[in-house]
Amino acid sequence: MGRAISKIKNPLRDFNLENRAHKLISKPDKQAAPKHPKDQEDLNRIKKEYNASFQESLKKNETLDKHLKDVFVVSHDKPIDEFMPKIESKRPLPQDRSQKIDFLFGHKEPDNIPLGKTTLRKALLFISKHQEDPKNYSAEVIAHEHNLPLKLVNNILEYYKVFQVYVPEVQSTTKATFAGPSRKPAFQFKDEPKVLPSKFKKGNDDT
C-alpha cells in the first residue's frame, strides 16, 4: 500500500534512475550529503569553542601516520593438526577418518593368506608370468613359491589364461581394443583352417 501511495506522490522518482545515478557517481567533485540540522548546529558550536583544536584536526599528523605505516601483523598460529588434541580411546573405535581410495581388485586383500590359498593379485601374476616364460616359471616353481598343490596349479594354468591385447594399427579413427586368449593363436597362420586345435581341449593335463 505504501508503495502505491509513494508512486502516486512522486511518479517521476524512478524515471531514468540508473542513468541519473551513474551520472552522479562519475562526477569528479562530489558534494557531501547535507548534515542533519542538529549535527550542523553541534559542528558550528565546536568550531567556535575549540577553534585551535579543530584546525589541527584537519592537518595531517606525520608521526601518527608513520606509526600506522609501521604496523605489521605476523601470525604465529600452529597448524590445526598439532593444535587439536588427539582423541585417545581405549575402545576399538575407528580412528582414521581420511577418505579411502578404491581397492585395485575391488576388495581388500587379506594381510595373512592361509596355507593352500592365494589372492587374485598373486594368481594373475603367476598366470601371466608362466605364460611369458613357461620353462623357467613352471608349475612346480609356482607350487613351491605359493604353497599350492601341484595338481591345482596345473589345472589353473591349463584353464585360465591372460589375454593378449590386439590394438588396431590405425589409431586416429579408432577407440576399440581387442583381447583374445593368448594360447598359441591358430589364426595367425594363413594356410591353416580357422578352428581351435583339439589339443587345447579338456583332458590334456601335461601341458
Next chain:
Amino acid sequence: MIILRQVSFLKCIGSVIRRSISTNPDLRNPRGYDDDGKTSVHILNKDEDLALMIDGYSQVGFKLNNRVTVLGPMVIFPRSVLSWNINDINDVNDDSLSLFKVLVPKLDIIVLGTGDKVTERDVFASFRKFSKDHKISFEILPTETACATFNFLNAEGRNVVGALIPPQTILHFTDDDIVKSSLRYDNPFVRN
C-alpha cells in the same frame, strides 16, 4: 421384492456417498508417483569408476565397458578379466573351476553363464558338490541373462565372479542390434 431392491439400492447410494466424502487422503489421492514429472536415468555401464562391466555379447565373445572386446569364454572379476580355456558347458567341472576355490577373500557368488539355455539338469550335478564343499554359491543362467546379473551384482560391490561362455544362438535382439552389428562388420575397429 420391489421394496427389497429399493432398500439395497439406497444402501448402495449411502455407501457411495460415504466413500466420496471420506476424510482419508489416501482414498482421494491415488498412490504412486506424484513428483514433478522429472526423472533421471543412470546407466551403470557408463560409470567407468564403478567397476568392469559387460556391454554386449555375441557368438564369439563379449564387449566390456573399458572398450575391450574379449574373444572366447571369459572369467570376469570385479576389476580384472581372464580367458577361460574351455569349449562349452560340458567342460565346466571341478578342474576348470579350480581357481575359484583357492582365492581369498572368498567369492560371494559365481555367475555361471552357460551359453545357450541348458535343459539337462545332469550337467549341474557336479556344481552342487563344488558349491557345498567350498561354500560358494552359484547363479547358473543362460549367458544372455547372466551378463546383466553380473553387472548388477558388480555394481553393488559384491565379490562376484562371472564365468561366461558365449552363446551359440542369440534369442533376444532388436533391429538396432542388427544394424549396429552389420556396421561393425563393415569396419570392425570403429566403436559403435
